[in-house]
Amino acid sequence: MIIIGGTATNGIDENLSKITSIPLIKVEHKIFPDGESYIRIPQHITNQEILVVQSLYPPQDKHFVELLLILETLADMKNNKITAIIPYLAYARQDRRFKEGEALSIKTILGAISRAGADALIVIEPHKAEELSYFGKEVKIADPIPEIAKEIKKKVENPFVLAPDRGALERAKRLAEELNAEYSYIEKERDRDTGEVRIKNLPELKVKGKDVIIIDDIISTGGTMIQAAKAAYEFGARKVISAAVHSLFLENAYEKMVNGGIREIITTNTIPQDPSKVTIIDVAPSIARKL
Known part of the structure; x- marks a missing residue:
């Protein structure tokens, strides 16, 4: 098992590694002049169980895109199981349509995370537990x-x-x-x-x-x-x-x-x-x- 520390972890990845003694690898990250993100997994990892730590605090959109880049890269490396650990899950408030035509943002976000390669999901205290059903795979809720x-x-x-x-x-x-x-x-x-x-x-x-x-x-x-x-x-x-x-x-x-x-x-x-x-x-x- 390996922990992959994303671009928005606030030290949670390092703390988790210390508590569990699971090795941590931090992604390489930079921003191109036009604002786009560059992501690289600095080691070739395959046939492993992976824990990706990435919170979606502001700027939510950038951190979300970076999470998708990390997940798909690890999936392309043919790993056994990828768990996305998302301490703060953005876009969780809009879990149903209060007005006609509103986007179900949490459905879109979780669907994209699933399609990018996450096999399981761990979140901290979501807005509503039932909204996590949109992920469609294994889900765990961590209780602080x-x-x-x-x-x-x-x-x-x-x-x-x-x-x-x-x-x-x-x-x-x-x-x-x-x-x-x-x-x-x-x-x-x-x-x-x-x-x-x-x-x-x-x-x-x-x-x-x-x-x-x-x-x-x-x-x-x-x-x-x-x-x-x-x-x-x-x-x-x-x-x-x-x-x-x-x-x-x-x-x-x-x-x-x-x-x-x-x-x-x-x-x-x-x-x-x-x-x-x-x-x-x-x-x-x-x-x-x-x-």
């Missing part, structure tokens, strides 16, 4: 919640886990079980045209004097987290911290979240982060558990 919970335990006294919408409820349940805490959720709705998030129905949250952990799969602009934090404070939360697997922090999201009363943000290294701003959890152990 145990590592996130271990870090949260250092920072809270009387925890309460809050999902910022119904879709995150199962994730909140998993974290609550790790923390031996109660959990609940807020029902929200998002304007399909503007993207604005509004709380639809606000249940009574029994969080008075508690440390509330808001858990979600992704932080984009932070609007969902901010709305949930506001609700928690309205019901008497002592403090609010945010935990998310994938954090993009678009449109000054970090600053807005801090100004919205979120005391601390815990996230993973599926996307590069500033360690002076957030607590970063390595996902390599969760991937290793799936190998």
Whole structure:
């Protein structure tokens, strides 16, 4: 078995190699003057089981094309099995058509990865597990919640886990079980045209004097987290911290979240982060558990 480190790994490939003692080969990569990517596997590898690590954080399109180039090159080398390990799977939000004529982006992305030569897929906490069926082959989901919970335990006294919408409820349940805490959720709705998030129905949250952990799969602009934090404070939360697997922090999201009363943000290294701003959890152990 060999790990191939792609062009967008954020050190996860190196950490995975250390944990598993599987040898790592980094791809050679450069950008031509016109912006196109050059990819080369620096060793001839054949008849091997290959683990390709490549995250699809921004610039998503470039990293996606580079993943396809890596996969097809390894397939052309006649290897036995190629597993694409994609810590952050871009284009996962659009898994169904909300309006007529919309592209099913996750279907297109996973279909292309399959056709390029991936025989199996490992992802970290996808937006929805069922959307991975578009890959059509072996799929495993790596769960970083145990590592996130271990870090949260250092920072809270009387925890309460809050999902910022119904879709995150199962994730909140998993974290609550790790923390031996109660959990609940807020029902929200998002304007399909503007993207604005509004709380639809606000249940009574029994969080008075508690440390509330808001858990979600992704932080984009932070609007969902901010709305949930506001609700928690309205019901008497002592403090609010945010935990998310994938954090993009678009449109000054970090600053807005801090100004919205979120005391601390815990996230993973599926996307590069500033360690002076957030607590970063390595996902390599969760991937290793799936190998």
